[in-house]
Amino acid sequence: MGPDEAVVVRAAELVRKAARWAEHDSLPAEDELDKFLRTGPHETITVADDGEDPPAGRVVRATYSRPFVAHASMAPSCGIAVWRGPGRVDVWSHSQGVFPLARAIAGALGLEAEAVRVEHAENAGCYGHNAADDAAFDAVLLARAVPGTPVQVLWSRQDELAWAPFGSAMTADVAATLSPEGLLSSWEYDVYSQGHTARPGYAGVPGLLSATLLDPPAIYPAAVDPPAAAGAGSTRNALPGYDLPRRRITGHRLIESPIRSSAMRGLGAYLNVFAIESFLDEASAAAGRDPLEFRLAHLSDPRGRRVLETAAEAAGWGRPRDDGVGLGLGYARYKGRGAYCAVVAEVEAETEVRVRRLHIAVDVGLVVNPDGVRNQIEGGATQSASWTLVERVRFDRRQVTSDTWESYPILRFSQTPAIDVTVIDSAEPSLGAGEAAQGPTAAAIANAVAAAIDVRVRDLPLTTEAIIAAINRDT
Known part of the structure; x- marks a missing residue:
C-alpha cells in the first residue's frame, strides 16, 4: 500500500514471487467435473413430476455438460x-x-x-x-x-x-420415449449443478472473499439458488416449453464445494436450454423427422411457434448446404414466463468451428425501444457464442490456471458472427429482453455443428478437441 501505483504494483509482485503458500489438493480433477457434480451431497429440487411411468417405446438418452465459466470483464474489479x-x-x-x-x-x-x-x-x-x-x-x-x-x-x-466467482459447471441427463408415431411420450431430466448465487448476504453470511482469511476466518456455505418465484438457479429453464407428457424433472444442487460459484448471465438456463434443445435434435433424428417440424409438433403456444417459424424462414431453413456447413435451431421462453427467442445458426466446420451467421427472432411483448431490444439480443448471442465456442476455466488440483487472456480466451472480433434480429410486433405486455438469447444460441450452434459434420458434441465448449473426443466416442 502506498501513494505511487507503479511502486505498489512492483512491491506486490515481489511479495507474490517470494511468498510460499500452504497449498494442498483441494480442487476436483478438471477432466472429472461430471463425477464431481454428481458425487454430492445435494439439495434435491423437484421441478415437475407427473407421477406416471414411461410407456413402452424407443428410449433415447444423452448427457450434456458445460465447464466453469468466468465473467472475464474487460477491466478488473x-x-x-x-x-x-x-x-x-x-x-x-x-x-x-x-x-x-x-x-x-x-x-x-x-x-x-x-x-x-x-x-x-x-x-x-x-x-x-x-x-x-x-x-x-x-x-x-x-x-x-x-x-x-x-x-x-x-x-x-x-x-x-482466478478468484472472482464463476458461473457453475453443470451436467444434465435427458431420457425420453418415442411413440410409434414419432412423438415424445415421456420426458425425464436431471440436472446437476452448484448454486448460482453467492452475492453478499447470501445464506445469511457476508460472502466476502477476504473474510475467509481473517482471524478467525469466515466459513461460508456453498452457493445457493434463487427461489423458483425469482426464476430459480440450477433449474432455470429446466422445464421445457413444449407439450410433453409424463414429465419428471429434477435439479440436484451441490451443497459442498471448494470452488466459488455465483450469478452468471442466465444462471442455469444456458446449460438447460442447450441440453433440451440439443436433445430435441437427437430425438427428431431418431424419429426420422425434420428438427423444425418435430418442435412444432410438440408446441401449441402460438408465440413460440411464431418465433421458430420466423427465424427458420429468415435463415432459409431446408435449403441445400455446402459440405461442412450446417444450420441448427434453438428455442426457449426465458424462465418460462419471459421473452420468446428462437435462433438459427449457420456454422462452418472444417479445421475449427466458425459461426457465420445467427438469425434470431424474439417476442418481448409490446416493444418500447426496438433498438434496445436488438442490442440486448445481439449482445447476449455474441457472449453465448463465446461461451459455446471457446470459454472454459482451467485448473489443476490446487489452483485456477486460466488467469490470462491466452489461457482463458474469449471470442475475438474476427470470430464473431453476423447477427440478424427480427423483433416481432406484439400488443402483449412487455417482457424483458436480457438473457433470452443465451441458451437458444448455444443450442443452435451445437445443432448446426452436428448438421455440418454428422457428429454430436455434447460437452461445451465446442473446441476442436471436443469434436475429436466426440468422434472417438462414436467410433
Whole structure:
C-alpha cells in the first residue's frame, strides 16, 4: 500500500514471487467435473413430476455438460474506501447491490449497519456477480489500517480470472420415449449443478472473499439458488416449453464445494436450454423427422411457434448446404414466463468451428425501444457464442490456471458472427429482453455443428478437441 501505483504494483509482485503458500489438493480433477457434480451431497429440487411411468417405446438418452465459466470483464474489479473512524467507513464500488454490500461489510467486521455507506461508481460491468464486492472489502480492510486516508484496491487481471466467482459447471441427463408415431411420450431430466448465487448476504453470511482469511476466518456455505418465484438457479429453464407428457424433472444442487460459484448471465438456463434443445435434435433424428417440424409438433403456444417459424424462414431453413456447413435451431421462453427467442445458426466446420451467421427472432411483448431490444439480443448471442465456442476455466488440483487472456480466451472480433434480429410486433405486455438469447444460441450452434459434420458434441465448449473426443466416442 502506498501513494505511487507503479511502486505498489512492483512491491506486490515481489511479495507474490517470494511468498510460499500452504497449498494442498483441494480442487476436483478438471477432466472429472461430471463425477464431481454428481458425487454430492445435494439439495434435491423437484421441478415437475407427473407421477406416471414411461410407456413402452424407443428410449433415447444423452448427457450434456458445460465447464466453469468466468465473467472475464474487460477491466478488473476495483474498490475505494475511507475509514472515517471510529467504526465508520465510506466505500465506492461498482457492485450490483450497494445496500447488500454495505450490510455484508458491517456483518463481517461487527459494525453497526448505518456505519457503512457504499456509493455506486461506474467501472467495468459484469453479468451477475463478479469480484466488485470483494475488491471493495479489500479496500475497507486496508483503509482500516490508515484512518482518514483514501485507499484504492485494483485487482490484477490474474486476480480477476482466478478468484472472482464463476458461473457453475453443470451436467444434465435427458431420457425420453418415442411413440410409434414419432412423438415424445415421456420426458425425464436431471440436472446437476452448484448454486448460482453467492452475492453478499447470501445464506445469511457476508460472502466476502477476504473474510475467509481473517482471524478467525469466515466459513461460508456453498452457493445457493434463487427461489423458483425469482426464476430459480440450477433449474432455470429446466422445464421445457413444449407439450410433453409424463414429465419428471429434477435439479440436484451441490451443497459442498471448494470452488466459488455465483450469478452468471442466465444462471442455469444456458446449460438447460442447450441440453433440451440439443436433445430435441437427437430425438427428431431418431424419429426420422425434420428438427423444425418435430418442435412444432410438440408446441401449441402460438408465440413460440411464431418465433421458430420466423427465424427458420429468415435463415432459409431446408435449403441445400455446402459440405461442412450446417444450420441448427434453438428455442426457449426465458424462465418460462419471459421473452420468446428462437435462433438459427449457420456454422462452418472444417479445421475449427466458425459461426457465420445467427438469425434470431424474439417476442418481448409490446416493444418500447426496438433498438434496445436488438442490442440486448445481439449482445447476449455474441457472449453465448463465446461461451459455446471457446470459454472454459482451467485448473489443476490446487489452483485456477486460466488467469490470462491466452489461457482463458474469449471470442475475438474476427470470430464473431453476423447477427440478424427480427423483433416481432406484439400488443402483449412487455417482457424483458436480457438473457433470452443465451441458451437458444448455444443450442443452435451445437445443432448446426452436428448438421455440418454428422457428429454430436455434447460437452461445451465446442473446441476442436471436443469434436475429436466426440468422434472417438462414436467410433
